Amino acid sequence: MSVYRFKVYFEDDESVVREIEIKSTQNFEDFHRVIQKAINFDDAHPASFYISNDTWRKGKEIKLQRNKNALQKALWMHENKIASYIEDPHQKMIYEFDPDNGNWVLLVELAKILPDSPIDYPRINKSMGTAPVQYKITTPVEVVEDEEDGHPAEDDPEDTYTHNVIEHSEVHDEEEVEGHLTTKTKMTETGDGEEEVVGEEEGEEGFEEEGGLEEEEL
Helix, strand or coil, X not given: CEEEEEEEEECCCCCCEEEEEEECCCXXXXXXXXXXXXXXXXXXXXXXXXXXXXXXXEEXXXXXXXXXXXXXXXXXXXXXXXXXXXXCCCCEEEEEECCCCXXXXXXXXXXXXXXXXXXXXXXXXXXXXXXCCCCCCCCCCCCCECCCCCCECCCCHHHHHHHHHHXXXXXXXXXXXXXXXXXXXXXXXXXXXXXXXXXXXXXXXXXXXXXCXXXXXX
């Protein structure tokens, strides 16, 4: 009995490498579980090994069977020992996990054949690089709702109208300050229906203008 040392790395990122040692008599399900542990995945999705040639062309598929009572015919991981598929000192395999979602692909190469030892196998012999995160976390967009009816809050039309009036008033005051109107005359209505001058204010430029309305004889 011997021990296989495999180099396992991500197809999309060869800098993330794991060296895994496993006995020749152990099966592919043992291999699958130690790979999941090495990359911190949750082992909650379908997985397969493909026996490959030197150019990474897929050959026989060995599947993970979650329901051991299923009648489907296939090559199952728990029924097949690794030694049965080692045909080359540098045997290659392709490991795929969660093909319906992330479709993670790892390449597996036999690096060395070691004599058996009293160490517990399978085991992670070496780890290089940080494995990618299995699930991407997305932050939902927060929608502010009106407290009364539960709908998104909208601008109050009255607030908009008041804002426009204030802006108009401010523009008018600026024009007066600039000297367009230099004298202000206050008028009041007497009891006889006539208007009389109550007082005058001197304009910005210091000139005084005789104000008032000419009285018409009735």
